[in-house]
Amino acid sequence: MPHLGLVCITASKEVRYRTVTRTRLHAQSPEAQSKILDDIYRDNIQTFDAAMRYCGQNGISLYRLPSSIFPFADTTEGLAILQTLAPSLARSGKRALDAGIRLVMHPDQFVVLSSDSPEVVANSIRILQMHGDIMDLLGQPRSPWALLEIHGGKANRADALVKCIATLPDAIRCRLGLENDEYSYSAAAIHAICMRSGVPMVFDAHHHIVHEDLSSYEHPSVEEMLLKARETWAEPLHQLVHISNGRSGFNDRQHADLIDTMPACYAGAPWIEIEAKSKEVAIDGLRPWLESVTNSMVSDAKL
Template sequence: MVSELGLVCITVSKDIRYRTVTRKRLLEQSDAGQRKLLDGIYRDNIRTLDGALQYCKREGIRLYRLPSSIFPFFDEDVGREVMRELAPSLSRTGRRATEMGLRLVMHPDQFVVLSSDSPEVVANSVKILQMHADIMDLLEQPRSPWAVLEIHGGKGNRSDALVERIAGLPDAIRSRLCLENDEYAYSAEQIHEVCVRSGVPMVFDAHHHIVSEKLSSYDDPSVAAMLEKARATWPDPEHQMVHISNGRESFNDRQHADLISTMPAAYARAPWIEIEAKSKEEAISGLRRWQASQSARIG
């Protein structure tokens, strides 16, 4: 197996760059000015996304993570009004991705905390997730874990609440939802339990795992074991997605390094790997050399 390596949002070069706007600047505009500003940003970002698809095609990349903020304020009335006119264009972009065999995924931001004990935070979390699901629907992406909407567990020691909230999510969200382990609140074992109970796939992150468990190697037996346990949560095991990053200052540093210099040997069996390194496309190039060495060793 040769794992598909995923590009996260932008490139180190200026090949892929998206526009955004702050709330302060948006609110300085009149209603018409807000619509005009967002219209320009949305159009530019659709063109940038089209360029990202072409970049991935040229580079042989088949997994692409869209930025969470690709359409700023789309979760508000003004954003939805602007998007109505642009929806056909976004749908064409999504169809191009499908024709290319390019997998599109999203990772909503840290404000999504379904396990919060605050009803307001939970409601806002669902609102943010719905925005991402709507983008995936506009891109004509399937309502399945192929088009991943990935989040962390959120507030610790709230597994029951998390399972309950997931069960109540609209289909457009729940059918795409995946949960990832983290360093502090939900270990790989804990998030795996939630995934089994809630019936959603698990995105295993080996670096979060070694930080959480204070391990000294990616080849600790628990890494391979968790990879296999996570795979069993996917309806189609060939769609399993995992993450990799390396520590910046030390092996157990939670901050991401520029490149990937160390990989779990078990990841040679991972079908889809998102590369969470600062140097993006440069890290992917380096990992292709790792793949070649693994293939040569196995051969």
């Protein structure tokens, strides 16, 4: 049965994280900066715990942590503060594992491992290392179970991307997954890179139909790429995919509030991140679909 995943926050105010801008933070003294970050980190750990309770109470077994859950944790000062909270993070991560809630992260668009700029690549690795550190502090396995999902980045740089991935520290490389996008890397291109680099592919059906200008999720290439992506997962039952619908039309790259159309083949996808603006409302709207999938699987098992 597919597991549906919540992305970062709820549409309601039940799960909301604090943050701080660089301008506001740097306007303070070093001591005040440390106090601000310490307060935010502690509050956000509590919010994360609330998110785990929410997921547990609502039958949600996949949760994407915000990439900015601990702002400025990619700095020496931020990481030092985060490490002082290691016992709390370990307890929070254990509660998620004990509850069977899978944790993943999706670092932001500034992560471009295929960039022509050595500085951009170095900054990208630093950001990824922060995400790996967070997963380590949460006690999550160094495997694609605790996935760090990124896009391919700069187009036509497959060789550079494969080469860079091979040099990544274990905390990153063992968790890394690559996702197809609308412009630079098609599903087929990302699949080829994943096969070469030994990392799993996160198939996004909406990105695929936008890139290929398709008129339906039932185009044969959607199921074909779903199955090809599964080949890249060492544990096929851990395969993760994304779904969203276009806001103003089927091929609109902007995400709609809800999910009105699901690819039929996604009934066989083990883990699905729901990338819809209305978050848990969209997940609730998919309960009938999930029930029909479950009933179909039960009927097939009886035959």
